[in-house]
Amino acid sequence: MKVILLGSGTSQGVPIIGCKCKTCTSENPKDKRLRASVFVETNNSKILIDTSIDFRQQILRAGITDIDAVLFTHHHVDHIFGMDDLRQINQRLDKYIEVYGNNTTIEEIKITFRYIFDEELIRYKCVPLVNLHTIENKPFYIKETGIIPIEVFHGRIRIFGYRINNFAYLTDCSYIPESEYDKFNNLDLLIINALRRKPHPTHFNLEQAIETAQKFKPKLTYFTHITHDLNHDEINSILPENIQLSYDGLVIELKD
Numbered sequence: 001m002k003v004i005l006l007g008s009g010t011s012q013g014v015p016i017i018g019c020k021c022k023t024c025t026s027e028n029p030k031d032k033r034l035r036a037s038v039f040v041e042t043n044n045s046k047i048l049i050d051t052s053i054d055f056r057q058q059i060l061r062a063g064i065t066d067i068d069a070v071l072f073t074h075h076h077v078d079h080i081f082g083m084d085d086l087r088q089i090n091q092r093l094d095k096y097i098e099v100y101g102n103n104t105t106i107e108e109i110k111i112t113f114r115y116i117f118d119e120e121l122i123r124y125k126c127v128p129l130v131n132l133h134t135i136e137n138k139p140f141y142i143k144e145t146g147i148i149p150i151e152v153f154h155g156r157i158r159i160f161g162y163r164i165n166n167f168a169y170l171t172d173c174s175y176i177p178e179s180e181y182d183k184f185n186n187l188d189l190l191i192i193n194a195l196r197r198k199p200h201p202t203h204f205n206l207e208q209a210i211e212t213a214q215k216f217k218p219k220l221t222y223f224t225h226i227t228h229d230l231n232h233d234e235i236n237s238i239l240p241e242n243i244q245l246s247y248d249g250l251v252i253e254l255k256d
Ligand SMILES: [Zn+2]
Pocket: 010, 011, 036, 076, 078, 079, 172, 225
């Protein structure tokens, strides 16, 4: 199984338009962060988690040419706005893409992308061709790959993280209910959000993300959904062992 980190940035991306801080003006490519998303390739499925605003640029850069399914974490703009570019996959490969999310996410997608569900437009295949699936907090399959949703809080809203084999992805999380703790057992890889140093009402900050990693003890933890407050080299040099800031383009190979 392969995990490709397509974007490690918070909703504004890094650099932030107009900002002249150390991270935004950094020459280090690892300080350039597109909006948060990952691509997971198992031996039978190609799964994208979120269609970020930067989706087109991200899949071109990663050389991704096929997607079977999209797992949405939640409906915020930074996580869904690239959805229109699924069209290229539909048209070239002549296939529909299976799309999964909780009830709020699917209902919001129907409102935000109203044109996608217009029968007339679907007939001419000029919109993304997707099959929407509203999922509960229960395991399900994409082809032969088992998916375990992880229900967490993003401020006051309930969103999904996902576990696929020995990998878990959690973005925009500010609180994990104890009832979900079991889903973090024996992970080889955890990718979890760490926004900035100061606390934030709807996202883990750096300290909370470190605490979470140390609680669940995955073999390897990478942080994502990062603002310009966290300079890549500076923060990585002070993080505990096996915990690092991720960066766009990072590829991690895992056992299936
Ligand atoms: Zn976000």
